[in-house]
Amino acid sequence: MQDSKKSKDWFEKGNHDVIAARIVFKASGPTDTVGMLLHQAFEKYIKGYLLSRGWELRKIHDLRELIFRAQDYNQTFGRYLELARKLTAIYVEGRYPSGPPVDYPQEELAQLLA
Secondary structure (H helix, E strand, O other): OOHHHHHHHHHHHHHHHHHHHHHHHHOOOOHHHHHHHHHHHHHHHHHHHHHHOOOOOOOOOOHHHHHHHHHOOOHHHHHHHHHHHHHHHHHHHHHOOOOOOOOOOHHHHHHHHO
């Protein structure tokens, strides 16, 4: 499969995650699920970009690490480091709970969805 086809597939799957996150958010669904879906979308978008640059796919969920790899190709990705940190924290808290599910503020999720 060509790099452009691979990256297009990753972007499309990322779009699906954003659509699902918006549906769950509008239905006042679990906020940790919205956060996890946003993390997944962001991860797929970055991986799609990296694949388009010839990067070899790796199983990694740390968005900051992916941003660092993307910066090897384009330094402007650095502006997304704080977002990557926030989404990775949400993903880890929601995916690997150490207690009851975290209920994230609606305002914070609305900003992340934007």
